[in-house]
Amino acid sequence: MNKIIFAEFIGPDTKMFRIDAPLIAAKQKPGQFIILRVSPEGERIPLTIADSDTKEGSITIIAQGIGKTTKELNNLNAGDYIQDLVGPLGKPSHIENFGTAVSIGGGVGTAIAYSTAKGLKHAGNKVISIIGGRSKEYVILEKEMRDIADEVIITTDDGSYGKKGFVTDSLKEIIDSGEKVDFVLAIGPIPMMKAVADVTRPYGIKTVVSLNPIMVDGTGMCGGCRAVVDDKTVFVCVDGPEFDAHKVDFRLLTQRNRIYNDQEKESVENHNCRMLKMADEVANG
Amino acid sequence: MAEITQAQRMKIQRHPMPEQDPKVRARNFKEVNFGYDEKTAIEEANRCIQCPKPNCVKGCPVNVKIPTFIQAIADGAFRDAAQILKQDNALPAVCGRVCPQEVQCEKVCILAKKGKPVAIGNLERFAADWERENIGVHPPHVGKKTGKKVAIVGGGPAGLSCAGDLISMGHDVTVFEALHTIGGVLMYGIPEFRLPKDIVQKEVESLMEAGVVFKPNMVIGLSTTIDELLQEYNAVFVGVGAGLPYFLNIPGENLNGVYSSNEYLTRVNLMKAYTFPSADTPIYDVAEKNVAVFGGGNTAMDAVRTSLRLGAKKAMIMYRRTEEEMPARKEEIHHAKEEGVEFNTLLAPLEFKGDERGKLNAVVLQKCELGEPDASGRRRPVPIDGAIVEIPIDVAVVAIGNGSNPIVSRTTPDLEVNKWGNIIVDETTMKTNKKGVFAGGDIVSGGATVILAMGAGRTAAKSIDEYLKSE
Secondary structure, three states, X not given: OEEEEEEEEEEOOEEEEEEEOHHHHHHOOOOOEEEEEOOOOOOOEEEEOOEEEOOOOEEEEEEEOOOHHHHHHHOOOOOOEEOEEEEEEOOOOOOOOOOEEEEEEEOOHHHHHHHHHHHHHHOOOEEEEEEEEOOHHHOOOHHHHHHHOOEEEEEEOOOOOXXXXXXXXXXXXHHHOOOOOOEEEEEOOHHHHHHHHHXXXXXXXXXXXXXXXXXXXOOOOOOOOEEEEOOEEEEHHHXXXXXXXXXXXXXXXXXXXXXXXXXXXXXXXXXXXXHHHHHHHHHOO | OOOOOHHHHHHOOOOOOOEOOHHHHOOOOOOOEOOOOHHHHHHHHOOOOOOOOOHHHHHOOOOOOHHHHHHHHHOOOHHHXXXXXXXXXXXXXXXXXXXXXXXXXXXXXXXXXXXXXXXXXXXXHHHHHHHHHHOOOOOOOOOOOOOOEEEEEOOOHHHHHHHHHHHHOOOEEEEEOOOOOOOOHHHHOOOOOOOOHHHHHHHHHHHHHOOOEEEOOOOEOOOEOHHHHHHHOOEEEEOOOOOOEOOOOOOOOOOEOEEEHHHHHHHHOXXXXXXXXXXOOOOOOOEOOEEEEEOOOHHHHHHHHHHHHOXXXXXEEEEOOOHHHOOOXXXXXXXXXXXXXXXXXXXXXXXXXXXXXXXXXXXXXXXXXXXXXXXXXXXXXEEEEEEEEEEEOOEEEEOOOEOOOHHHHXXXXXXXXXXXXXXXXXXXXXXXXXXXXXXXXXXXXXOOOHHHXXXXXXXXHHHHHHHHHHO
């Protein structure tokens, strides 16, 4: 059991947690993830570590309440406990001084990009951060990115904040402006990562994405998280989670993330029913 | 009780294991076998002729004093029987259920020469169950504390048996487990209907009572490394088990609905997907659907019988060779057939096919015939030219074994492994090339059985004890 030290909503259904986990904090490197369960009957879900604080002995994770587990997680507050927490899992990001690095985060993906962007900055890169969101309230970690990046560009689909458009529009602008981009990190929804890969491919810019498939154990034992990269099957949990964006089979990734769509709906409905029942019980004393 | 003559003993017929009706049990997750009652156990124990030089003890990978515990059952001293078992076996209730006795102790039982061997496994199970149900599992005896500390990496059969022996020898023992529950394959792999999870946890609890410290959610290599453990502990035993599942390497293997047996069984056993949505972890809904399991080992039998219990319309085994060559325990094959599993042999998968959404809907298979024996001594399946069939299926489970997990070796570069990633040890001592590091179980041998892993754990415990004394 790991205690939640701090919890706060930073966007719609998006919550940031600092969790007491000194062993993980001491070991964590950018790009690695944890697996957690919120209850004794809970599912194991992977979440990338956004940050760690070795002094406090804590790690930061950011979750968007989409499935049952993330919704339940987002009901937890400071002082509550996480049932199980294991990590750091996966290979750390490959970080070196590439020159100019563009870090692109879409929605909650910005949380994952943050840790690696910070590492890229420490390694001496010029870091340009693009933060994308559907609208203003989905733009997260702007302040944190401004603290570490040389430049921050905000884009929103509806133009309610920053530039109107997609992250790829801003990326194209940077490339077209003549800035020599040496490295691109793109983390977010699958269509966004695929779009970024399509933009950088003709320029031959090294581009890395972090994959978030369905996992169970997270240590290579089950093979549920398999993806195809460079025409070879990989296990994202032990071979990744970061891969060369130009070689990832995004179509397969989308297909495999849909495996449990029907059950996921049932599970969320079940969760909502229980929440309503609890609300009724509270209301009726 | 009146003395029984040897002649009378020889006349007693082996007592079959009482079990749930196949039609009923094929649709529930309750244990298949009920176990002997006291009267049956005593009668079966009376079949043992107490050989002066018992082969059975040598046939057992952990050398359980089989005639001695059987005599205790015959005398009605069930508590003693359990204690005798536990001197050599940390998990008797588990082994009584999952050991392949037919190729070990029972195979060499003198009675097997003329008839059926003593039902050693059933008696082992009886003694362990009797203790648990009547007086509670007694923790193993703990020797005088030595002040030495041992870290055990992996809470499966190898690690648990190593822990049980080391705690008895007076050492401090800490077990690190990657998953959230202790037990390894006993929890994630072997299904509830063959090995109830409560029983595993009771045996783990008895080790805890004896003083073994368990640390779940620790992936050694990532959470901490072997080298770091060596700074805090006098010795380390690595028993991380089998690792990455093998796939068939045929087209369509990443379609939705194609599972490794590890994933299929972990979802159901460890994560309790069969109670979904009460438990949060889902599994593909197989109600009224066709499931094909590829492989012929115990894991394949577990997976195919699990799919029946999840409601599959048709649960099929697909095997390249014939039933003769299947590595599964005979009892598992027999049980699977009784429950209605369809056995399709001499069929090698060529391709999985799916719909436009990426959902599996068929498998294409090559019909084979048996040719000359291969390296394993089993006759090799040879394709019959042009004999190709397509069978509609909704779920495929690939149960063809595991490779080694790379996490420990990747993070402990000076630990010697072979080209398959298995840790290299001296087989008599389980010592690795790295000072103070021992290893055993599937990470050394490749995929094997629970009891062989436990045997390796015991051998390692003995040599760790010697190492600690000489240190």
